Amino acid sequence: MRIIAGKHRGRQIVAPEGMEIRPTSDRVREGVFNILEHRDLGIGGKSALVGTRVLDAFCGTGAFGLEALSRGAEHSTFLDISNTALDLCRQNIVALNEGVRTDLLRTDCLKSIYPAEPCGLVFMDPPYSKNLAQPALLNLGYRGWIADKAVCIVESGPDEILNMGYAFILLEDRKYGRTRIRIFLYNENN
Numbered sequence: 001m002r003i004i005a006g007k008h009r010g011r012q013i014v015a016p017e018g019m020e021i022r023p024t025s026d027r028v029r030e031g032v033f034n035i036l037e038h039r040d041l042g043i044g045g046k047s048a049l050v051g052t053r054v055l056d057a058f059c060g061t062g063a064f065g066l067e068a069l070s071r072g073a074e075h076s077t078f079l080d081i082s083n084t085a086l087d088l089c090r091q092n093i094v095a096l097n098e099g100v101r102t103d104l105l106r107t108d109c110l111k112s113i114y115p116a117e118p119c120g121l122v123f124m125d126p127p128y129s130k131n132l133a134q135p136a137l138l139n140l141g142y143r144g145w146i147a148d149k150a151v152c153i154v155e156s157g158p159d160e161i162l163n164m165g166y167a168f169i170l171l172e173d174r175k176y177g178r179t180r181i182r183i184f185l186y187n188e189n190n
Contacts, residue, residue, distance in 0.1 A: 001063060003096070004030050006070030013063055013092045016084070024060075024125055024155060028176045029067055032153055035172060035183060036121075037071075048121055048151045049073050055119035055145055057109045057126075057136065062089035064123040064153075069098055077103040077119065079112065109136040118147035122186075128157035134164065141167060141186060152184040 001015040004026060036048045050072040056065030057079045065076030076098075078089050086106055093102050107113055109124070110132065122140065126132035133154045140146055151171075154162065158180045164170070172183040 001061065002026060003063075003067055003070050004033065006067070006072065008066070008070040008096050011096060013061055013066065013095065014088055015061060016088055024063055025176075025179070028155070028179050028181065029063060031174065031176060032064075032123075032181055032183075033067060033071065035174075036151065039172070047072070052120040053077070053117060053147075055079065055115075055122045055140070057122065057124040057140065058085075058132075059089050060085050060125065062092050064125070065102070066092055066096055066098065068121060068123075069101055070096075073121065075101050075103075077105065077115070079105050079107050079109055081106060081108045110139055112140060112143055112145065114143055115145045118144055118150070120147045120150045122146055122150055122152040123155075124153065125155040128160070131160065133160065134162050137164065137168070137184075141188065146186045146188075148186065148188045150186045152186055154182045154184070156180050156182070 001013050003011045052073050054065050054068045054073045054076040059078035059080045062078050065078055069076050080086050093099055133156050158175055167187055168184040171185055174181045
Protein backbone atom coordinates (compact mmCIF):
# COMPACT_ATOMS: atom_id res chain seq x y z
CA MET A 1 0.00 0.00 0.00
CA ARG A 2 1.16 3.50 -0.75
CA ILE A 3 0.20 7.16 -0.66
CA ILE A 4 -0.99 7.99 -4.18
CA ALA A 5 -0.45 11.75 -4.55
CA GLY A 6 0.63 14.93 -2.80
CA LYS A 7 3.62 15.60 -0.60
CA HIS A 8 3.93 11.94 0.52
CA ARG A 9 3.38 10.54 -2.99
CA GLY A 10 4.81 7.05 -3.42
CA ARG A 11 5.58 6.54 0.28
CA GLN A 12 4.71 3.06 1.49
CA ILE A 13 2.38 2.57 4.42
CA VAL A 14 2.18 -0.48 6.65
CA ALA A 15 -0.53 -2.90 5.60
CA PRO A 16 -2.06 -5.51 7.91
CA GLU A 17 -1.37 -9.21 7.84
CA GLY A 18 -4.37 -11.52 7.91
CA MET A 19 -8.02 -10.64 7.49
CA GLU A 20 -8.86 -8.74 10.71
CA ILE A 21 -8.37 -5.41 8.94
CA ARG A 22 -9.39 -4.88 5.30
CA PRO A 23 -7.70 -1.72 3.99
CA THR A 24 -9.17 0.31 1.14
CA SER A 25 -7.28 -0.58 -2.03
CA ASP A 26 -5.10 1.97 -3.81
CA ARG A 27 -7.47 1.78 -6.81
CA VAL A 28 -10.56 2.64 -4.76
CA ARG A 29 -8.75 5.40 -2.85
CA GLU A 30 -7.54 6.89 -6.13
CA GLY A 31 -11.10 6.83 -7.52
CA VAL A 32 -12.48 8.56 -4.42
CA PHE A 33 -9.82 11.27 -4.46
CA ASN A 34 -10.39 11.87 -8.19
CA ILE A 35 -14.04 12.56 -7.39
CA LEU A 36 -13.10 14.83 -4.47
CA GLU A 37 -10.68 16.84 -6.57
CA HIS A 38 -12.54 17.05 -9.88
CA ARG A 39 -16.30 16.97 -9.25
CA ASP A 40 -18.51 19.80 -8.04
CA LEU A 41 -19.80 18.39 -4.77
CA GLY A 42 -22.18 21.21 -3.99
CA ILE A 43 -19.98 22.95 -1.44
CA GLY A 44 -19.77 26.30 -3.18
CA GLY A 45 -16.81 25.53 -5.43
CA LYS A 46 -14.53 24.97 -2.42
CA SER A 47 -12.04 22.14 -2.30
CA ALA A 48 -13.24 19.18 -0.26
CA LEU A 49 -9.59 18.63 0.74
CA VAL A 50 -7.41 21.71 1.04
CA GLY A 51 -7.46 23.14 4.54
CA THR A 52 -10.16 20.68 5.65
CA ARG A 53 -10.42 18.75 8.91
CA VAL A 54 -10.82 15.05 8.09
CA LEU A 55 -12.41 12.23 10.08
CA ASP A 56 -11.27 8.71 9.20
CA ALA A 57 -13.77 6.48 11.06
CA PHE A 58 -13.07 2.73 11.35
CA CYS A 59 -9.63 3.93 10.27
CA GLY A 60 -7.75 0.64 9.95
CA THR A 61 -4.34 1.62 8.56
CA GLY A 62 -5.30 5.30 8.33
CA ALA A 63 -4.66 5.31 4.59
CA PHE A 64 -7.56 7.63 3.77
CA GLY A 65 -6.79 10.27 6.39
CA LEU A 66 -3.08 10.17 5.54
CA GLU A 67 -3.82 10.48 1.82
CA ALA A 68 -5.97 13.53 2.60
CA LEU A 69 -3.13 15.11 4.61
CA SER A 70 -0.74 14.42 1.75
CA ARG A 71 -3.11 16.27 -0.59
CA GLY A 72 -3.55 19.37 1.56
CA ALA A 73 -5.98 18.63 4.38
CA GLU A 74 -5.32 20.59 7.57
CA HIS A 75 -5.85 17.82 10.13
CA SER A 76 -6.98 14.19 10.34
CA THR A 77 -8.65 12.44 13.26
CA PHE A 78 -8.56 8.65 13.22
CA LEU A 79 -11.18 6.59 15.09
CA ASP A 80 -11.20 2.85 15.64
CA ILE A 81 -12.07 0.42 18.40
CA SER A 82 -9.44 -2.15 17.36
CA ASN A 83 -6.06 -1.89 19.09
CA THR A 84 -4.47 -3.66 16.11
CA ALA A 85 -5.85 -1.03 13.73
CA LEU A 86 -4.75 1.83 15.99
CA ASP A 87 -1.22 0.39 16.23
CA LEU A 88 -1.00 0.15 12.42
CA CYS A 89 -2.37 3.66 12.00
CA ARG A 90 0.08 5.01 14.60
CA GLN A 91 2.99 3.37 12.74
CA ASN A 92 1.89 5.02 9.49
CA ILE A 93 1.44 8.43 11.13
CA VAL A 94 4.96 8.22 12.58
CA ALA A 95 6.47 6.97 9.29
CA LEU A 96 5.04 10.01 7.47
CA ASN A 97 5.95 12.40 10.32
CA GLU A 98 2.33 13.59 10.62
CA GLY A 99 1.93 13.41 14.40
CA VAL A 100 1.32 17.15 14.79
CA ARG A 101 -1.61 17.19 12.36
CA THR A 102 -3.37 14.07 13.65
CA ASP A 103 -5.40 12.71 16.54
CA LEU A 104 -5.76 8.99 17.11
CA LEU A 105 -8.68 7.91 19.32
CA ARG A 106 -9.84 4.50 20.49
CA THR A 107 -13.62 4.76 20.40
CA ASP A 108 -16.69 2.96 19.16
CA CYS A 109 -18.14 4.96 16.25
CA LEU A 110 -21.62 3.91 17.39
CA LYS A 111 -21.10 5.53 20.82
CA SER A 112 -18.31 7.99 20.09
CA ILE A 113 -17.23 10.89 22.24
CA TYR A 114 -17.82 14.50 21.26
CA PRO A 115 -15.19 16.10 18.99
CA ALA A 116 -12.98 19.10 19.61
CA GLU A 117 -14.10 20.47 16.24
CA PRO A 118 -16.41 19.18 13.46
CA CYS A 119 -14.88 17.77 10.28
CA GLY A 120 -15.57 18.85 6.71
CA LEU A 121 -14.60 15.51 5.15
CA VAL A 122 -15.59 12.15 6.61
CA PHE A 123 -14.48 8.73 5.45
CA MET A 124 -16.06 5.61 6.90
CA ASP A 125 -15.04 2.04 6.13
CA PRO A 126 -16.74 -0.26 8.66
CA PRO A 127 -16.51 -4.05 8.45
CA TYR A 128 -18.57 -5.26 5.50
CA SER A 129 -21.89 -7.08 6.04
CA LYS A 130 -22.36 -5.87 9.63
CA ASN A 131 -24.65 -2.94 8.77
CA LEU A 132 -22.63 -0.50 10.86
CA ALA A 133 -22.29 2.35 8.35
CA GLN A 134 -25.76 3.83 8.71
CA PRO A 135 -25.98 3.91 12.54
CA ALA A 136 -22.35 5.02 12.87
CA LEU A 137 -22.69 7.90 10.40
CA LEU A 138 -25.95 9.04 12.00
CA ASN A 139 -24.30 8.91 15.45
CA LEU A 140 -21.27 10.90 14.28
CA GLY A 141 -23.60 13.55 12.85
CA TYR A 142 -25.63 13.66 16.07
CA ARG A 143 -22.46 13.95 18.21
CA GLY A 144 -21.16 16.89 16.17
CA TRP A 145 -18.28 15.18 14.35
CA ILE A 146 -19.68 16.18 10.94
CA ALA A 147 -19.70 19.86 9.93
CA ASP A 148 -22.61 21.32 7.99
CA LYS A 149 -21.97 20.85 4.23
CA ALA A 150 -19.37 18.15 4.94
CA VAL A 151 -18.64 15.54 2.30
CA CYS A 152 -19.11 12.02 3.72
CA ILE A 153 -17.73 8.95 1.98
CA VAL A 154 -18.97 5.51 2.96
CA GLU A 155 -17.25 2.33 1.79
CA SER A 156 -19.28 -0.86 2.04
CA GLY A 157 -19.92 -4.20 0.43
CA PRO A 158 -21.80 -4.00 -2.88
CA ASP A 159 -25.21 -4.99 -1.47
CA GLU A 160 -25.31 -3.02 1.78
CA ILE A 161 -28.35 -0.74 2.00
CA LEU A 162 -28.05 2.76 3.48
CA ASN A 163 -31.19 4.74 4.29
CA MET A 164 -29.58 7.92 5.53
CA GLY A 165 -32.60 10.20 5.80
CA TYR A 166 -32.88 13.83 4.80
CA ALA A 167 -29.67 15.16 6.35
CA PHE A 168 -27.45 13.10 4.02
CA ILE A 169 -27.87 13.88 0.31
CA LEU A 170 -26.49 11.18 -2.00
CA LEU A 171 -24.09 12.67 -4.58
CA GLU A 172 -22.34 9.58 -5.98
CA ASP A 173 -22.81 5.82 -5.86
CA ARG A 174 -20.03 3.78 -7.48
CA LYS A 175 -18.89 0.19 -7.48
CA TYR A 176 -15.28 -0.94 -7.70
CA GLY A 177 -15.49 -4.73 -7.91
CA ARG A 178 -16.71 -5.95 -4.48
CA THR A 179 -16.47 -2.45 -3.00
CA ARG A 180 -19.21 0.16 -3.09
CA ILE A 181 -18.50 3.85 -2.49
CA ARG A 182 -21.26 6.31 -1.68
CA ILE A 183 -20.61 10.02 -1.30
CA PHE A 184 -23.05 12.16 0.66
CA LEU A 185 -23.36 15.87 1.39
CA TYR A 186 -24.35 16.48 5.00
CA ASN A 187 -26.96 19.16 5.57
CA GLU A 188 -27.60 19.36 9.30
CA ASN A 189 -30.63 21.61 8.77
CA ASN A 190 -32.62 18.96 6.86
